[in-house]
Amino acid sequence: MKIRNIVLSDYGKASSIPSPVNRMMTEFAVGFRDGIDINLGVGYVNEDTIPRQQIQVACTAVLSNPQKYRASLNYGGAQGSPNLIESIRRYHVDNRIGGITEKTFEKKEIVIGANGATSLLESITHVLPAGIVVTADPMYYIYCNDLERKGFIVVAIPEDDAGIQTDLLRAKLDQIGRGKENIQFFYVVTVNNPSCAILSNHRKRELVKIVTEHSYEVGRKIPLVFDNAYRELVHDRTVEPMESALCYDELGIVYEIGTLSKILAPGLRIGYLMGPKGAFVDSIIQRTSDIGFSAPLINQEIASYLLDNGIEKQIEKVNIGYQEKAKQVRTWIDDLLSANVQTCSGGSAGFYYYLTFSNIDTHSGSDFFKYLTRTTGKDDIDGPLHDPLPKVIYIPGEYCVHPHGEMVDIGKRQLRISYGFEELPQIYDALKLMRLAIAYCKEI
Numbered sequence: 547m548k549i550r551n552i553v554l555s556d557y558g559k560a561s562s563i564p565s566p567v568n569r570m571m572t573e574f575a576v577g578f579r580d581g582i583d584i585n586l587g588v589g590y591v592n593e594d595t596i597p598r599q600q601i602q603v604a605c606t607a608v609l610s611n612p613q614k615y616r617a618s619l620n621y622g623g624a625q626g627s628p629n630l631i632e633s634i635r636r637y638h639v640d641n642r643i644g645g646i647t648e649k650t651f652e653k654k655e656i657v658i659g660a661n662g663a664t665s666l667l668e669s670i671t672h673v674l675p676a677g678i679v680v681t682a683d684p685m686y687y688i689y690c691n692d693l694e695r696k697g698f699i700v701v702a703i704p705e706d707d708a709g710i711q712t713d714l715l716r717a718k719l720d721q722i723g724r725g726k727e728n729i730q731f732f733y734v735v736t737v738n739n740p741s742c743a744i745l746s747n748h749r750k751r752e753l754v755k756i757v758t759e760h761s762y763e764v765g766r767k768i769p770l771v772f773d774n775a776y777r778e779l780v781h782d783r784t785v786e787p788m789e790s791a792l793c794y795d796e797l798g799i800v801y802e803i804g805t806l807s808k809i810l811a812p813g814l815r816i817g818y819l820m821g822p823k824g825a826f827v828d829s830i831i832q833r834t835s836d837i838g839f840s841a842p843l844i845n846q847e848i849a850s851y852l853l854d855n856g857i858e859k860q861i862e863k864v865n866i867g868y869q870e871k872a873k874q875v876r877t878w879i880d881d882l883l884s885a886n887v888q889t890c891s892g893g894s895a896g897f898y899y900y901l902t903f904s905n906i907d908t909h910s911g912s913d914f915f916k917y918l919t920r921t922t923g924k925d926d927i928d929g930p931l932h933d934p935l936p937k938v939i940y941i942p943g944e945y946c947v948h949p950h951g952e953m954v955d956i957g958k959r960q961l962r963i964s965y966g967f968e969e970l971p972q973i974y975d976a977l978k979l980m981r982l983a984i985a986y987c988k989e990i
Contacts, residue, residue: 560695567687567945570910578937584976587939589739590967592871592897595864596811597852604851608844615847622843624835626658626818630846633853634804634818641858644777644790654792655827656820658840663775663805663817664689665837666830670731670771671696673829677730678722682710683953684900684946684960686739686773698730702948707891709745710734712752719760731769732757736788737776740946740962741900742892744780745772747789758797767799769826774804778861781869782894798822806849808896809861814845868897868966871973875899875965878974882981888959897966902943906987908961909944913990917983927986938976 554562564572571587578585608615615629625631634656638646659666667689676697681690683702690700701722703715719726734753736745750772757770772791780788791800801821806814821827834840852860872893879890879899886906892899908914913922918938920928929935943960947953965973 557696565688565691566910567691567941570945571939577934583937583939584968584972584979585939586963586965586968586973586976587941588967589898589964591808591812592867592966595809595867597860600852600856600860601811601814601848604848604855605844607851608847615850618844618847620843622840622846624831624839626656626840627843627846627850630658630816630850630853631656631818633850634820637853637857638790638820644788645793646790647793650790650792651820653798653823654820655823656818657827657831657834658846659815659817659819660834660837660840661817662807662812662815662841663773663803665834666803666817666819667733667771667773668692669830669833670769671698672833673826674730674769677728678725679731679733680715680718680729681733682735682738683948683951684738684741684943684957685948686733686735687941687945689733690948699728700948702951702953704952705738705741705743707743709736709738709743709749710753712749712756715753715756719756726760727764729760729764729768731771733771733773735773735775737774737780737895739775739896740898740941740943742776742894742896742898743900744785744788744895747786750789750791751794754791754795754800757799761797761799767797769821770795770800772800772802774802776808776896777804778809779865779868779897780895781865781872785894792820795822798824801826806853809857809864810849810852814849815841816845816849817841871897871965871970874970875973875977878977882977883984886984898962898964900943900946900962901960902956903959903961903984905959906984907958908940909942909958912942912958913987914980914983915942917986918979922986936975936979938979 608618635651639648671693678699678701679693680701682705685702693700701718703710703718705711734745753770757768761768777788790802792802801819803817803819806816819830876893886903887901888904889902890899906914916922917927920934920937922928941962943957946962947957
């Protein structure tokens, strides 16, 4: 008797096929050679920004004070460590982050995720019914891919230098018509990944107004989720301070997701959600309980100690480092690639540049991509099969724009490069190889 294979859910079936970025990064990682190949695609923070000594001190302090950091090596509660929750609240209030005051938190809750900020985003997909999610284009491709595997329909609105274009958003909502009732939430990254475009305060206020109006129109509150993953990494001093939409959310629909990954260490896995008290937040807390409580309690207590002891100096150090790298990398982009670059965004926050070439394709089937990954099939370009010449990985724009959106064509000429993980000499070598790849594309 023939036995059928394991029956998967719709999500399981979709997940059994690796996403394009997952597949590309896996293929590259298999043969990656440290010190030879250069990875500008990975979104890792720079190793030098991780405060190892301070984390060691914090760990000792936590374990030495069981009265304050109770049972720190045991299980924690689903909402998160009370110490960390209070540290996050105090950090925002004392530093007036986004204009937040004590009054802002009167009817707000703070929740710690099970495994960084991504786990909170993932929880949202479980506690809300499938439907339409509105976001910016280019989009945060990792989360948007996950949304679509779970049956959500992603509607992506083109952005400009000030973030998602609210006039285009209004036009799209009018176009959707009665289908607007199927919108489940709005999701906006305030320093966008991949483009690092910074959402202006004016646009943020417009978004709150639009989603508030839409909520009244459909007769139910629609969550507006702001992803603040890179908010603390605005290292350009000329940029206006970012406001918190929590301060002018009158209806109670704004939720902000933050992380300590970029300013402390991704390995601590600390992400948190701030938003109005109610069933939505309660359901996320229960979801966190269902998948294993919040992040490891020792990590939460270490993070709490670090927030209470010198976090401002750490953030300043991190931003100085990224600002210096951003300026140098932009100089090299201008020197080496400018003749072929139509637009370049980023450099003021986070650690990405997003390039649009004028006449060079960058997608995974392009000659540019093949040159940099040494897969042209030409020995003089690729090098020996057993020992290929140095490779360079980046994120092609085709993965960052919505496949059914308005930016599909231009996405084929775009790419994201990270100046976070690799050091400056390696980044310079990678940009020189990109210039050679452009010359190769023009010759063939």
